[in-house]
Amino acid sequence: MNKEDFFIKQISNSKYNGDDGAFIDGYVYSMDAFFENVHFKKDWMSLKQIAYKSMLVNISDAIAMNAKPKYALISVAIPNSYNENDLKALSSGFKKAAKEFDFEIVGGDTIENNKLDISITIISKTKEPKFRNSAKINDFICYTGKLGSCKKDLETLLNGKKIKKSSKFMTPVLKADFFYEAAKYVNASMDISDGLFLDLEKLSKASNIGFEFIKDIKEEVGISGEEYEILFSCSAKNLKKIEDIAKKHKVKINIFAKAIKGSYKSSFENHHFKN
Ligand SMILES: Nc1ncnc2c1ncn2[C@@H]1O[C@H](COP(=O)(O)OP(=O)(O)OP(=O)(O)O)[C@@H](O)[C@H]1O
Ligand SMILES: Cc1ncc(C[n+]2csc(CCOP(=O)(O)O)c2C)c(N)n1
Ligand SMILES: [Mg+2]
Structure with a gap:
């Protein structure tokens, strides 16, 4: 077993774990990290593009489960060198996604670090969730x-x-x-x-x-x-x-x-x- 699967198995054997998100009582809970030097380098994209893509990769999991994003929690580690314009650019990327997909940013956490690291939790709603475990022979x-x-x-x-x-x-x-x-x-x-x-x-x-x-x-x-x-x-x-x-x-x-x-x-x- 690879290290990633080994670790996930240690933390959680919840029946809800293992899909793009966890479907519980009509809602899908999902999260994805978008970290500097892992998912992007800062000279590749503008701060607005980085924030926007970090949201899209998260929304993607909700859509794949046929769930509509309702709420987001955003945790961001920001380098101290960022000025107000940088912070505005970053927030404009998050807000663009929230507006486009019609959900609300309801919380998160902000810390200082030497790299820009973003983790987002999306809470989305669905009446008919789609899972990975339901493919049938001959599909x-x-x-x-x-x-x-x-x-x-x-x-x-x-x-x-x-x-x-x-x-x-x-x-x-x-x-x-x-x-x-x-x-x-x-x-x-x-x-x-x-x-x-x-x-x-x-x-x-x-x-x-x-x-x-x-x-x-x-x-x-x-x-x-x-x-x-x-x-x-x-x-x-x-x-x-x-x-x-x-x-x-x-x-x-x-x-x-x-x-x-x-x-x-x-x-x-x-x-x-x-x-
Ligand atoms: N640190 C963790 N603690 C608990 N569960 C985790 C952790 N990391 C991953 N999981 C769970 O393991 C499953 C697979 O995670 P993974 O991040 O590979 O999702 P994915 O949808 O396959 O890939 P991606 O995140 O790239 O969309 C998911 O259900 C996820 O919630
Ligand atoms: C600097 C830099 N190096 C490598 C890559 C490639 N990369 C990062 S994550 C990922 C797959 C899914 O991610 P995850 O499983 O984290 O959701 C891929 C192909 C990149 N984007 N930026
Ligand atoms: Mg996924």
Whole structure:
């Protein structure tokens, strides 16, 4: 077992743990960290972009569970060198996301540190939560959008070069409207944060299924992280309905595998606690 899974198992064996968020009594509780030098370098993005992306990566988990964000708690470690304009820029990114997705920032914590580190908790509401453990044998396995560009853009940045302002690495494009409408036809879902192959492994474990690939997934597509697309499964019967909803919202759907008996293991390493 890897260090991350070992640790999570030590802390919590709650039945609510293990999905994009914990669904309890109509609400989904989820949190994600967005830390300097782990998730971004400060010369890559403006403070507003950093704050905005830190919110989007969190909202992504709520959407993947078919939950609508209602409240957020934001914990921020801020370098002492930041002036008032910096603080305004940072808060404008948080507020932009709250306005766009119509939720309230109800609390958090602020400390001083030598790096900018952001942790956000989102509390979201749903009448019909979607989990990772509900994919059924013979389901089609699909993902939204295009995968691959985030890894390419990350590499460009790590090589000291610039990427386009419109890059999905800078600003993930969440498929909220599509998914809130399509969710009733979906069996299982999660967001793609670690990369399709690793996230498929999580889906496989949670739903106790394997995959038969219909389409060949190239390595640069399968190992691209931070895409924040939605990975989902649905029955053959519901596929057409989902495709129609996707068309209406101008969202691309890739149908690339079928769920079969068995299990799936990615041959690629998790980026956390690499040797
Ligand atoms: N420190 C922790 N304490 C308790 N539970 C944790 C901790 N870290 C992770 N978990 C739980 O383990 C599960 C997997 O966490 P992880 O952060 O990998 O979520 P993910 O949705 O798969 O990935 P991402 O955060 O990149 O979207 C989640 O249910 C999460 O709540
Ligand atoms: C400086 C820097 N180095 C590496 C990366 C790549 N990276 C960080 S987190 C992550 C996947 C999901 O994250 P998490 O599991 O933390 O939600 C990836 C691919 C980056 N963005 N910035
Ligand atoms: Mg997730």
